Amino acid sequence: MYRGREGQWAFYLHRISGVAVLLFLMLHVLEMSSSMFGPEWFNALLAFERNPVFGLGLVLVAALVLYHALNGLRIILMDFTSWGVRYQRQLWYGVWVLYVLIGFPMFFTMLGYVFGGGE
Protein backbone atom coordinates (compact mmCIF):
# COMPACT_ATOMS: atom_id res chain seq x y z
CA MET A 1 0.00 0.00 0.00
CA TYR A 2 3.07 2.28 0.25
CA ARG A 3 3.69 1.77 -3.51
CA GLY A 4 7.47 2.05 -3.45
CA ARG A 5 7.53 5.37 -1.67
CA GLU A 6 9.10 6.35 1.66
CA GLY A 7 7.08 3.91 3.76
CA GLN A 8 8.27 0.98 1.64
CA TRP A 9 11.91 1.97 2.11
CA ALA A 10 11.35 2.48 5.82
CA PHE A 11 9.88 -1.03 6.04
CA TYR A 12 12.64 -2.82 4.11
CA LEU A 13 15.43 -0.90 5.85
CA HIS A 14 13.87 -1.86 9.18
CA ARG A 15 13.92 -5.57 8.27
CA ILE A 16 17.39 -5.59 6.71
CA SER A 17 18.92 -3.65 9.62
CA GLY A 18 17.14 -5.95 12.08
CA VAL A 19 18.55 -9.13 10.54
CA ALA A 20 22.04 -7.64 10.29
CA VAL A 21 21.95 -6.50 13.92
CA LEU A 22 20.75 -9.94 15.09
CA LEU A 23 23.64 -11.57 13.23
CA PHE A 24 26.07 -9.13 14.86
CA LEU A 25 24.46 -9.75 18.26
CA MET A 26 25.20 -13.48 17.99
CA LEU A 27 28.84 -12.87 17.02
CA HIS A 28 29.20 -10.17 19.69
CA VAL A 29 27.88 -12.44 22.48
CA LEU A 30 30.25 -15.23 21.39
CA GLU A 31 33.18 -12.82 21.14
CA MET A 32 32.64 -11.17 24.55
CA SER A 33 31.70 -14.41 26.36
CA SER A 34 34.86 -16.07 25.05
CA SER A 35 36.63 -13.99 27.71
CA MET A 36 35.85 -17.04 29.85
CA PHE A 37 38.82 -18.71 28.09
CA GLY A 38 41.15 -16.33 29.95
CA PRO A 39 43.27 -13.22 29.39
CA GLU A 40 45.69 -14.73 26.87
CA TRP A 41 42.96 -15.83 24.46
CA PHE A 42 40.80 -12.73 24.97
CA ASN A 43 43.55 -10.15 24.57
CA ALA A 44 44.81 -11.96 21.46
CA LEU A 45 41.28 -11.91 20.01
CA LEU A 46 40.94 -8.17 20.73
CA ALA A 47 44.35 -7.49 19.18
CA PHE A 48 43.19 -9.32 16.04
CA GLU A 49 40.00 -7.23 15.99
CA ARG A 50 42.01 -3.98 16.08
CA ASN A 51 42.23 -4.37 12.33
CA PRO A 52 40.34 -1.30 10.99
CA VAL A 53 38.09 -3.63 8.95
CA PHE A 54 36.45 -4.70 12.24
CA GLY A 55 36.35 -1.08 13.43
CA LEU A 56 34.52 -0.04 10.27
CA GLY A 57 32.16 -2.99 10.70
CA LEU A 58 31.38 -1.79 14.21
CA VAL A 59 30.54 1.72 12.96
CA LEU A 60 28.29 0.13 10.30
CA VAL A 61 26.48 -1.91 12.96
CA ALA A 62 26.02 1.22 15.11
CA ALA A 63 24.59 2.98 12.03
CA LEU A 64 22.10 0.13 11.45
CA VAL A 65 21.15 -0.06 15.14
CA LEU A 66 20.42 3.66 15.29
CA TYR A 67 18.15 3.52 12.23
CA HIS A 68 16.32 0.48 13.62
CA ALA A 69 15.85 2.21 17.00
CA LEU A 70 14.54 5.51 15.61
CA ASN A 71 12.31 3.90 12.97
CA GLY A 72 11.04 1.51 15.66
CA LEU A 73 9.87 4.52 17.66
CA ARG A 74 8.14 5.76 14.47
CA ILE A 75 6.34 2.41 14.18
CA ILE A 76 5.20 2.66 17.80
CA LEU A 77 3.85 6.17 17.18
CA MET A 78 2.00 4.82 14.14
CA ASP A 79 0.54 2.00 16.20
CA PHE A 80 -0.54 3.87 19.28
CA THR A 81 -1.41 7.44 18.30
CA SER A 82 -4.37 8.79 16.38
CA TRP A 83 -2.14 10.74 13.94
CA GLY A 84 0.89 8.47 13.43
CA VAL A 85 -0.26 6.69 10.27
CA ARG A 86 -1.42 9.94 8.64
CA TYR A 87 2.01 11.51 9.17
CA GLN A 88 4.16 8.38 8.64
CA ARG A 89 6.13 10.08 5.82
CA GLN A 90 6.86 13.20 7.86
CA LEU A 91 7.79 10.97 10.81
CA TRP A 92 10.28 9.17 8.57
CA TYR A 93 11.95 12.48 7.72
CA GLY A 94 12.00 13.18 11.46
CA VAL A 95 13.79 9.85 11.92
CA TRP A 96 16.56 11.02 9.58
CA VAL A 97 16.88 14.41 11.29
CA LEU A 98 17.37 12.66 14.65
CA TYR A 99 19.66 10.18 12.91
CA VAL A 100 22.01 12.94 11.79
CA LEU A 101 21.88 14.75 15.15
CA ILE A 102 22.59 11.65 17.27
CA GLY A 103 24.44 9.51 14.75
CA PHE A 104 27.03 11.81 13.24
CA PRO A 105 28.74 12.75 16.54
CA MET A 106 28.65 9.07 17.51
CA PHE A 107 30.03 7.73 14.21
CA PHE A 108 32.79 10.36 14.08
CA THR A 109 33.84 9.58 17.64
CA MET A 110 34.01 5.88 16.79
CA LEU A 111 35.90 6.50 13.55
CA GLY A 112 38.30 8.66 15.56
CA TYR A 113 39.06 5.69 17.82
CA VAL A 114 39.52 3.32 14.87
CA PHE A 115 41.70 5.59 12.73
CA GLY A 116 42.96 8.13 15.30
CA GLY A 117 46.48 8.19 16.64
CA GLY A 118 45.70 7.31 20.25
CA GLU A 119 48.14 8.39 22.92
Next chain:
Amino acid sequence: MAWRARRYEEAKRLAASNLELAWWIFMRVSGVLLVFLVLGHLYTRAVLLDFHRDLDYDYMVRVMNSATWKFYNWLLLFLSVLHGTNGLRYIIDDHIASGRARAWVKVVVYTIVFLVTAFGTLALWGWNYQPVE
Protein backbone atom coordinates in the same frame (compact mmCIF):
# COMPACT_ATOMS: atom_id res chain seq x y z
CA MET B 1 -9.21 8.13 20.03
CA ALA B 2 -11.00 6.12 17.45
CA TRP B 3 -7.74 5.63 15.57
CA ARG B 4 -5.90 4.48 18.63
CA ALA B 5 -8.52 1.82 19.24
CA ARG B 6 -8.47 0.89 15.60
CA ARG B 7 -4.74 0.21 15.47
CA TYR B 8 -4.75 -2.01 18.54
CA GLU B 9 -8.05 -3.60 17.52
CA GLU B 10 -6.53 -4.23 14.13
CA ALA B 11 -3.57 -6.02 15.69
CA LYS B 12 -5.99 -7.95 17.86
CA ARG B 13 -8.16 -8.92 14.91
CA LEU B 14 -5.24 -9.88 12.69
CA ALA B 15 -3.46 -11.89 15.36
CA ALA B 16 -4.00 -15.60 14.79
CA SER B 17 -3.97 -16.23 18.53
CA ASN B 18 -3.55 -14.57 21.90
CA LEU B 19 0.10 -15.64 21.76
CA GLU B 20 0.62 -13.72 18.51
CA LEU B 21 -0.98 -10.64 20.05
CA ALA B 22 1.31 -10.99 23.07
CA TRP B 23 4.35 -11.05 20.73
CA TRP B 24 3.02 -7.98 18.90
CA ILE B 25 2.85 -6.12 22.21
CA PHE B 26 6.20 -7.51 23.35
CA MET B 27 7.91 -6.15 20.21
CA ARG B 28 6.70 -2.62 21.06
CA VAL B 29 7.43 -2.76 24.80
CA SER B 30 10.87 -4.39 24.42
CA GLY B 31 11.56 -2.02 21.52
CA VAL B 32 11.17 1.05 23.72
CA LEU B 33 13.30 -0.48 26.49
CA LEU B 34 15.95 -1.53 23.97
CA VAL B 35 16.23 1.98 22.51
CA PHE B 36 17.47 3.16 25.91
CA LEU B 37 19.50 0.04 26.77
CA VAL B 38 21.22 -0.17 23.38
CA LEU B 39 21.95 3.55 23.09
CA GLY B 40 23.28 3.45 26.67
CA HIS B 41 25.44 0.47 25.72
CA LEU B 42 26.77 2.26 22.63
CA TYR B 43 27.40 5.45 24.59
CA THR B 44 29.33 3.78 27.43
CA ARG B 45 31.22 1.19 25.32
CA ALA B 46 31.78 2.92 21.99
CA VAL B 47 31.72 6.66 22.69
CA LEU B 48 33.00 7.15 26.26
CA LEU B 49 35.33 4.15 25.95
CA ASP B 50 38.10 4.12 23.37
CA PHE B 51 37.11 0.57 22.45
CA HIS B 52 39.91 0.32 19.93
CA ARG B 53 42.63 0.72 22.59
CA ASP B 54 41.21 0.50 26.11
CA LEU B 55 39.02 -2.58 25.79
CA ASP B 56 40.93 -5.57 27.19
CA TYR B 57 40.60 -8.46 29.62
CA ASP B 58 41.04 -6.15 32.65
CA TYR B 59 38.13 -4.00 31.47
CA MET B 60 36.03 -7.16 31.07
CA VAL B 61 36.91 -8.28 34.62
CA ARG B 62 35.78 -4.91 36.00
CA VAL B 63 32.44 -5.14 34.14
CA MET B 64 31.92 -8.76 35.18
CA ASN B 65 32.50 -7.91 38.85
CA SER B 66 29.86 -5.19 38.87
CA ALA B 67 26.38 -6.45 39.78
CA THR B 68 24.81 -3.41 38.08
CA TRP B 69 26.54 -3.94 34.75
CA LYS B 70 25.88 -7.67 34.88
CA PHE B 71 22.17 -7.04 35.35
CA TYR B 72 22.22 -4.37 32.62
CA ASN B 73 23.95 -6.73 30.19
CA TRP B 74 21.68 -9.63 31.10
CA LEU B 75 18.56 -7.52 30.45
CA LEU B 76 20.10 -6.27 27.20
CA LEU B 77 20.97 -9.84 26.15
CA PHE B 78 17.54 -11.32 26.84
CA LEU B 79 15.44 -8.51 25.42
CA SER B 80 17.55 -8.20 22.27
CA VAL B 81 17.63 -11.98 21.71
CA LEU B 82 13.84 -12.32 22.08
CA HIS B 83 13.12 -9.16 20.05
CA GLY B 84 15.58 -10.16 17.32
CA THR B 85 14.54 -13.80 17.07
CA ASN B 86 10.84 -12.96 16.96
CA GLY B 87 11.55 -10.35 14.27
CA LEU B 88 13.43 -12.94 12.25
CA ARG B 89 10.48 -15.33 12.71
CA TYR B 90 8.19 -12.73 11.08
CA ILE B 91 10.60 -12.48 8.16
CA ILE B 92 10.90 -16.27 7.79
CA ASP B 93 7.09 -16.58 7.79
CA ASP B 94 6.83 -13.87 5.13
CA HIS B 95 9.51 -15.11 2.77
CA ILE B 96 9.71 -18.91 2.96
CA ALA B 97 6.64 -20.32 1.26
CA SER B 98 7.25 -24.03 1.85
CA GLY B 99 6.03 -25.14 5.26
CA ARG B 100 8.68 -27.85 5.52
CA ALA B 101 11.58 -25.50 4.72
CA ARG B 102 10.13 -22.89 7.09
CA ALA B 103 10.03 -25.38 9.96
CA TRP B 104 13.62 -26.47 9.33
CA VAL B 105 14.96 -22.93 9.08
CA LYS B 106 13.25 -22.12 12.37
CA VAL B 107 14.72 -25.19 14.10
CA VAL B 108 18.22 -24.19 12.96
CA VAL B 109 17.77 -20.51 13.90
CA TYR B 110 16.29 -21.23 17.34
CA THR B 111 19.02 -23.79 18.10
CA ILE B 112 21.83 -21.37 17.25
CA VAL B 113 20.19 -18.54 19.19
CA PHE B 114 19.63 -20.79 22.22
CA LEU B 115 23.23 -22.03 22.29
CA VAL B 116 24.69 -18.53 21.92
CA THR B 117 22.39 -17.14 24.62
CA ALA B 118 23.30 -20.00 26.96
CA PHE B 119 27.00 -19.26 26.36
CA GLY B 120 26.43 -15.55 27.15
CA THR B 121 24.41 -16.38 30.26
CA LEU B 122 27.16 -18.70 31.48
CA ALA B 123 29.70 -15.89 31.10
CA LEU B 124 27.44 -13.45 32.97
CA TRP B 125 26.27 -15.61 35.87
CA GLY B 126 28.28 -18.83 35.91
CA TRP B 127 31.85 -17.60 35.70
CA ASN B 128 34.24 -16.13 38.21
CA TYR B 129 36.37 -13.39 36.65
CA GLN B 130 39.63 -12.90 38.54
CA PRO B 131 41.83 -9.87 37.95
CA VAL B 132 45.19 -10.66 36.38
CA GLU B 133 47.83 -9.78 38.99
